[in-house]
Amino acid sequence: MFSVLVSNRLTNFAVLNLNLNLNLSFSLKAIFFVALLSLAGCAKEQSYRVADGSAMQLSDLRGNWVLINYWADWCRPCREEIPELNVLHQRKEGEPMFVLGVNFDYLEGAELTDLIDEMGIEFPVLVDDPQVIVGYAAAQVLPMTVIISPQGEVHKVLVGPQTAETIEASL
Numbered sequence: 001m002f003s004v005l006v007s008n009r010l011t012n013f014a015v016l017n018l019n020l021n022l023n024l025s026f027s028l029k030a031i032f033f034v035a036l037l038s039l040a041g042c043a044k045e046q047s048y049r050v051a052d053g054s055a056m057q058l059s060d061l062r063g064n065w066v067l068i069n070y071w072a073d074w075c076r077p078c079r080e081e082i083p084e085l086n087v088l089h090q091r092k093e094g095e096p097m098f099v100l101g102v103n104f105d106y107l108e109g110a111e112l113t114d115l116i117d118e119m120g121i122e123f124p125v126l127v128d129d130p131q132v133i134v135g136y137a138a139a140q141v142l143p144m145t146v147i148i149s150p151q152g153e154v155h156k157v158l159v160g161p162q163t164a165e166t167i168e169a170s171l
Helices: 002-042 076-091 109-119 164-169
Strands: 065-071 097-103 144-148 154-159
Touching: 065 076, 076 097, 076 164
Parallel strands: 065 097
Antiparallel strands: 065 144, 144 154
């Protein structure tokens, strides 16, 4: 009788231990899942470095048309298009449109700011490319202008040189 009693107690202990382990692992999984969801909710939006040393978030521009222009100094059509983008930047300042640039060669620092000055670019130039986050194909042909709608979605991608008028007609 003693051996049966000990055996039952060991079996009950083993079953109780197994239940505690299962419940504990389920509880740990649940806690981990809730913690993961909490962290995802607290994640900061992507911040983009601007050539002037500042930073910006594209969500700050939501509710406005945003033009993201890809350019390079060796691209003659890009050089011809820059004054048109400057016109849009100046004309639309204070209105619901923002012009941003991205250097195709991903230059940074003084090399980029010197080039911006040399080319007469008057609109902000992003050091970080938003292409992957925003969700459009990488520039293959220059110049390329991506038009983002006020709702934050890609509206249109314009390839080749544009004028202020052709860009405005694309909105």
